[in-house]
Amino acid sequence: MTLEQRINAFSKLGTFISQFSSETFQEQDNIPHNELFFEGFKHQIKLAQENNGWFTKANIIFSLNGWVNSLTKNQLTKWTSYYNFTENTSQNVAIIMAGNIPLVGFHDFISVLISGHSVLVKQSSNDKHLLPFLAKYLEHVEPGFKGKIKFTEAKMENFDAVIATGSSNTARYFEYYFKDKPSIIRKNRNSVAVLTGNETHEELENLSEDIFRYYGLGCRNVSKLFLPKDYNFDAFFKAMYKWNPIINESKYANNYDYNKAVYIMSEFDMLENGFLMIKEDKSFSSPIATVFYEFYENTKALQDTLEQETENIQCIVAKDFTENEIKFGNTQKPELWDYADNVDTITFLLNL
Known part of the structure; x- marks a missing residue:
């Protein structure tokens, strides 16, 4: 296969997925092999929901819609144009996938295949239905x-x-088991947001998407806020309110109730609004239904601190704070060239 053939195939896959990227699945004309796959993928989406209570239909659709936007001929061509794809000997690349959000390992999967290699996939039991069908x-x-x-x-x-x-x-x-193989090994990371207190209501509402999407289970979800001294939380809580229906979902509510009880029994200071707790804490990784925060006094000092913590941070959400910041509301909308942990997967694969 040529690179162009691989791009065309993934573009067709994106067109197929587009039928499932809104609340009402809509079978379209002229989609190749729809008679074999349309009803089947509907069933796989249903199985994914039944197998994992965190995989709601809304979150699966959100994930699929992101891939529809990425798997276009223009996006795939732009992505691959950054590299020199020579037809080297195909290698067999193993992928061990996480299962925290729907199709979380899909980017690695398409990276291996578009690089001309073969792929051996070991999925998480939490996310085993969607990818094999695709x-x-x-x-x-x-x-x-x-x-x-x-x-x-x-x-x-x-x-x-x-x-x-x-x-x-x-x-x-x-790292021990694969020490004799070329590897990319990914660890826990979390995302942070830097606020100034001058954010608009729209910006803070967009931030709520970074916090609540996928229930905060992704490494690109914001789990920690950096706030100026004497920050007024009123605007923050007001902007978060659009997500208040999330407390009606049992798995989230159970985590909220449990963590709230732990904080109260431990006599920790925290603020909450009935569906989100915020707690002052130096850690980056916060429990479900909780966001940690920390105050800062000096922007330059904070930039230096976050630079030192690079290995623990996936995304920095901010406005005019740092070169590689992400706009409010965009953490779960990465481009094909936005690599996890800032490790260029395609360069790794092309150098095998």
């Missing part, structure tokens, strides 16, 4: 992918390189 569709629109995609639940064998995502604890195991 892989089958990909093989139908581009038969050249047949034999290049394998899924396994057994011990991974016969691979040349590995991309593994997990907790900081499992990362230590990965």
